Amino acid sequence: MARRSDHTREELKELALKSAEELLNDKSASELSTRQIAAKMGYTVGTLYQIFKNLPDLLLHVNARTLKILYDDCLALNLTSDNHQKNILAYANVYLEFAHSHPGLWELIFDNQILNDDELPDWYLQQVNSLFSLIEIQLKAIQPGASATEVTKTSRVLWSSVHGICTLSINNNLFAQSACSSEELIQSLISHFIMGWTTPTKQKARGKSE
Template identity: 30%
Template sequence: MGRRSDHTRPELREMIVSEGHRQISEVGFARFSAREVAKRIGYTIGTLYNVFGSYDQLLLAINGRTLDLWLANLERHLEGVEQGRLEAAIRAYFEFAIAHRHAWTALYDFRLSEGEEMPEVQRAKVEAITGVIIREITDELPAERSADAPELARSLLATVHGHCFFALNGTFALLGETDPVARALDRVEDALAAYR
């Protein structure tokens, strides 16, 4: 295939990320192919590496799109909710993971190559999602315990994530658990009760 120059660099970046996100959402991280992304948008694999610099940076950009969608989904679920906001956030966590199963698991399946550092923009996207949870947990705690919210949020995110992952991979079904969301909510309430 000959060299093309039909698009600007920002246009190329958007095309690549959009197609990459579509593909990873469809086939998952293990079957993701940068070469297939290039083929689908009508460019060479070299163009992808020219735009992103490396496979890792390409995957970070695709995962960044998932994080953006996740944050928007979370905020949308919380919009206008007066009572039970933390529960709404937890339910949104499960709903997003189920609706975007492959893209969501790609966030955790992908590892940066040794020596590569997480770009600040990617770190900020993760912190934005965590920040929503910290905000909601802070509102659930007595004022004198609000300083504990960040540490508690990380722990509760791990709890909810574990329940969600077990629900998606079938482990809970094997264990006979029929309502993993309710069990995650129970564990969160147990932890909050201890802090109250």
Template identity: 25%
Template sequence: MGRRSDHTRDELYDLILAAGQAIMAEQGYQRFSARAVAKRIGYSIGTVHNVFGSNDGLVLAINTATFALWTQHLRGALVAAGEDRIRALVEGYFAFAQANPNRWMAIYDHRLPTGMTMPGADAAIRGELTGIVVAEIAAVLGREADESTTALARSLIATVHGHCALTLTGSFALMGEDHPREAALARVRDALSTIGQD
């Protein structure tokens, strides 16, 4: 039987989220379930759904927490970057994904069901990561961050993401690419160099 009155709602939120993050890191999205989270913390599945609404609500919260952790990681990489901050961003992207493969992949494996929208607070937390990249690209190009800089940042993130995802799945190794981080960095530098000459 679940310990229904042991914690306040806020305490339950933190308890469930922490257990969910741990299980996601251990097992990945495909094997994740709110029921496993409930079992780990000694509560019923109904309690988990009461706090997060559904399995999708819980996964959304876990993925937002992963974004927050990832953003913190990139900020730390930039603090230690020296002058080559673009390299720090690319290497920080890879380093976080490789250190947290299941949590990182869950961000992209999960799809919100039809009719469910992402809360504004979650979107804001997730947007901080892109904001970091936009600011660094604007600095390299010597211009103010605007819509075109944001669009470029998204494309460059997609480039690095593709290299990173193919690395984690082993696909790049099968193609004979032994240095995917350097390849991703080279593509980013090529793009920035070309645009900087415009």
């Protein structure tokens, strides 16, 4: 058979991504396979390779959609409060809630095995940056005097830390013994870190920023 034209190229792409995403509701990223995705689409593997370069490429596009959802969820919060620490916490909770409700998709974002992070395309990096910038805006509001470099750095610290808490507390049961929820951990991280970040530095140790 050929040129069934049941779906346009664009529809096929959408279909493939949606199929992969649905499969990730039930399985983890490592259990996902091209044949499974193709089967769910009602097509064969060969078709998949006409739309995407390979499986990592497909998964990269899944990730891009996930990042967009995260970004939109953050925007949907419509934060207007002057309590910028509370705002950052709200953003963190968007991550956390998404990680809890879509562990498969979340896992995939930070999966270094499947994705080859060595050469992430520009359009993807820009999406990541726009997420960072949300935090940077809040940080800048907290300390208007901070340099751009310092704000960037701080946003990375916060994002990485939130990420660490999300992954370790969700995929790993290393915390089973310490009966504290990931919400609590993130609350602790952000409140204490921001508190320390904004505390007037009397005489900070060498190597300290700001």
